[in-house]
Amino acid sequence: MLKYLRTGVLPFLAAASFLLDGGLTATADSRLPDAARAGFADKLYRLDCGHSLANDESVWTPGENVGRSIKFSSTCWLIQRGNEWLLWDTGVPESALNDPKGWSTLPELIVYHLDKTLTDQLAAIGLKTTDITYVALSHTHGNRIGNVSLFPNSTVLMQRAEYEWISSPDGPNDNVNQLKALARKLLGVPQHLQLLAGDTDVFGDGSVNLVSTPGHTPGHQSLLVHLKNSGFIILSGDVVHLEENFEKDAVPSLNTDKAASIASMERIKRMIATYKAKLFINHDKAQSDTLKLLPAFYD
Numbered sequence: 001m002l003k004y005l006r007t008g009v010l011p012f013l014a015a016a017s018f019l020l021d022g023g024l025t026a027t028a029d030s031r032l033p034d035a036a037r038a039g040f041a042d043k044l045y046r047l048d049c050g051h052s053l054a055n056d057e058s059v060w061t062p063g064e065n066v067g068r069s070i071k072f073s074s075t076c077w078l079i080q081r082g083n084e085w086l087l088w089d090t091g092v093p094e095s096a097l098n099d100p101k102g103w104s105t106l107p108e109l110i111v112y113h114l115d116k117t118l119t120d121q122l123a124a125i126g127l128k129t130t131d132i133t134y135v136a137l138s139h140t141h142g143n144r145i146g147n148v149s150l151f152p153n154s155t156v157l158m159q160r161a162e163y164e165w166i167s168s169p170d171g172p173n174d175n176v177n178q179l180k181a182l183a184r185k186l187l188g189v190p191q192h193l194q195l196l197a198g199d200t201d202v203f204g205d206g207s208v209n210l211v212s213t214p215g216h217t218p219g220h221q222s223l224l225v226h227l228k229n230s231g232f233i234i235l236s237g238d239v240v241h242l243e244e245n246f247e248k249d250a251v252p253s254l255n256t257d258k259a260a261s262i263a264s265m266e267r268i269k270r271m272i273a274t275y276k277a278k279l280f281i282n283h284d285k286a287q288s289d290t291l292k293l294l295p296a297f298y299d
């Protein structure tokens with residue numbers, strides 16, 4: 001059913017299958033690059049993947065901000081390395097463009113609005129969807145995988161744990177069950193799918209690394225990118241939603257594993273220290289509004 005194509009990630013897959021077959025657990029930090037030797041990606045672009053309004057912030061800050069509404073940003077990222085391109089997350093479906101009703105993963109809780117399409121933003125820098133080598137998914141919530149079907153030629157990179165989770169039997173949290181059902185529908189079975197087992201060095205030179213940070217979902221991942229002028233940047237996925245939550249280790253009630261969520265936040269804190277990295281938090285609107293937006297880029 002799955003096709004393992006293209007180069008770059010293949011050496012990792014051989015290692016991954018050894019680890020799985022051997023019943024060993026990967027020692028996560030050991031698979032991240034040496035800061036002094038990591039290669040460089042060329043450019044990092046922020047794409048506007050919409051914005052949302054949620055009616056109860058306490059879902060993301062348990063015990064605080066009950067009934068208070070909050071606006072979140074929604075961001076996708078595009079990385080150029082040589083003549084290859086990696087897109088990090090794909091936003092809500094483009095069919096939501098300028099729809100005044102918006103689009104939702106959980107209609108009673110949160111509504112997304114989309115002012116620009118991914119396709120148009122790629123075109124603004126001369127790219128077609130078929131130019132994208134890799135589509136890497138932080139996780140399978142609908143606001144990340146809404147446009148995977150626009151990239152049938154790209155290799156989709158996601159954690160095996162995430163792929164298996166969305167097909168697993170329903171649990172006690174009905175919101176989570178709804179999110180899984182939506183994920184199965186939006187993701188389908190990508191033509192070129194690579195299922196990963198933990199940290200993955202995408203280009204084999206330490207420039208772009210998928211970092212296992214489970215807890216928000218079972219196969220959630222973040223991304224570490226190394227740039228010549230900007231240094232190391234960590235793209236959060238949803239390892240945290242707001243800078244304040246990161247400081248307090250606050251775990252949203254929708255997360256599938258509280259202890260794993262806190263461990264992943266601690267891991268990101270260690271990485272910030274090790275790599276002197278900046279953390280770009282996907283849904284933190286106050287921070288996102290200060291960051292460069294395509295066609296501007298980080299290099």
Ligand SMILES: [Zn+2]
Nearest residue numbers: 139141216238
């Ligand atoms: Zn999420």
